[in-house]
Amino acid sequence: MxxxxxxxxxxxxxxxxxxxxxxxxxxxxxxxxxxxxxxxxxxxxxxxxxxxxxxxxxxxxxxxxxxxxxxxxxxxxxxxxxxxxxxxxxxxxxxxxxxxxxxxxxxxxxxxxxxxxxxxxxxxxxxxxxxxxxxxxxxxxxxxxxxxxxxxxxxxxxxxxxxxxxxxxxxxYTYELDIRIDMIPMVQKLIDAGRRSKRIRMRPVDKSRFDSEAHIILTLLNDAWSGNWGFIPLTEAEIAYAGKKLKPIIYEDLVTICEVANEEGVFEPAAFMITLPDLNELTGDLNGKLFPFGFLKLLWRLRKPRVKRMRVPLMGVASKYQGSRLASQLAFMMIEECRRASVEVYGASHGEFGWVLEDNQGMMSIAQLPGSGINKIYRIYEKAL
Missing domain, CATH: 3.40.630.30 (Gcn5-related N-acetyltransferase (GNAT))
Structure with missing residues (x-):
């Protein structure tokens, strides 16, 4: 037995x-x-x-x-x-x-x-x-x-x-890419045109008003991901909870919000991208323990992190722009902004983008940048009970 x-x-x-x-x-x-x-x-x-x-x-x-x-x-x-x-x-x-x-x-x-x-x-x-x-x-x-x-x-x-x-x-899917590689000329032209456009405004997140910035980002997330398989909207309480957890590992030059002028000329949030230093590189030797000394070590490391890998856990474009040339333009503008900061400021050489649903053709086309490839696959299963 x-x-x-x-x-x-x-x-x-x-x-x-x-x-x-x-x-x-x-x-x-x-x-x-x-x-x-x-x-x-x-x-x-x-x-x-x-x-x-x-x-x-x-x-x-x-x-x-x-x-x-x-x-x-x-x-x-x-x-x-x-x-x-x-x-x-x-x-x-x-x-x-x-x-x-x-x-x-x-x-x-x-x-x-x-x-x-x-x-x-x-x-x-x-x-x-x-x-x-x-x-x-x-x-x-x-x-x-x-x-x-x-x-x-x-x-x-x-x-x-x-x-x-x-x-x-x-x-x-998650995609890994060498972020030291420049954009191909065709994509760079799209980025440069977006930077010249008076209709598009790209800015870093402002941590001095973090609560309102987090709400903008996570509200955009709910809208941008609403058509995805498995999407579950974040509640107001979860938005506040996520914002509180993310704040210590958010760096202004790695989180970008794009605003687009509507027909009345008023700029509205249209896209966002969050890039994070790979926190696992900073916590791996703590063996899961923040106290008594792990917390101080982590605080010190977070002051000016230097990492090999960056991660893009969340990115989204407002649903009304999805499928358009503007959506790709905003995405590549944000990627290039964060790519340069990742290399020049944080010393990173590689990035991971995802996860991306296997049938999300729009995000997959963006993730397939020069030097990128699928490095991990995670599978979700189902069964009738």
């Missing part, structure tokens, strides 16, 4: 064990970057993460003789039900220690049973906890460390998930 036990996470101590498990899973993986434990605990704790205002989640640990050997979550989100269809439940956070073969299928079955009790008829995942956090299962790019805000997984999970009856719903 198996001595594997699947039990729900119910206490603060349980949540800490849920987070700590990844150290057992990845301690020998040279590509793994330890996450900040406080960030991970905040993500899964009701009352700290405003996602819980419109969603509920259940967490489980798989244990042998009291030792955690696996974990999983299941989620039901009212906004997912509205935007992805009634009966759509989600799961995520799947992790298994090396050599564990029994826990994976049992954890997935446990998550599915919980979703059925909530009358869900379809399971989609993995999401930790939402599409705005760490979506998808890594299926390509295991040997390269993840950039900030992207997940990392061991090879083998794909077989576990597909063995449980799941099929591909959508792939998410």
């Amino acid at each position: 198996s001595n594997l036990v699947i039990r729900p996470v119910t206490t603060t101590a349980d949540r800490k064990r849920f987070v700590d498990l990844v150290w057992d899973v990845y301690r020998d993986d040279p590509a793994w970057v330890p996450p900040l434990k406080d960030e991970m605990l905040g993500l899964i704790t009701p009352g700290k993460n405003p996602w819980f205002e419109h969603a509920e989640a259940a967490l489980w640990l798989a244990e042998r003789a009291g030792r955690p050997v696996g974990r999983i979550s299941a989620q039901v989100d009212e906004l997912v039900l509205q935007h992805m269809g009634a009966g759509t439940g989600q799961w995520g956070s799947l992790e298994l220690v090396d050599g564990e073969t029994e826990a994976g299928p049992r954890l997935i079955a446990t998550a599915e049973d919980w979703l059925r009790t909530r009358k869900m008829t379809r399971a989609v995942g993995p999401f930790t906890l939402s599409i705005w956090d760490e979506p998808g299962l890594l299926i390509k790019g295991f040997d390269e460390p993840p950039t900030a805000m992207m997940g990392h997984h061991r090879p083998g999970y794909e077989a576990v998930v597909e063995g449980a009856g799941y099929t591909k719903a959508k792939d998410l």
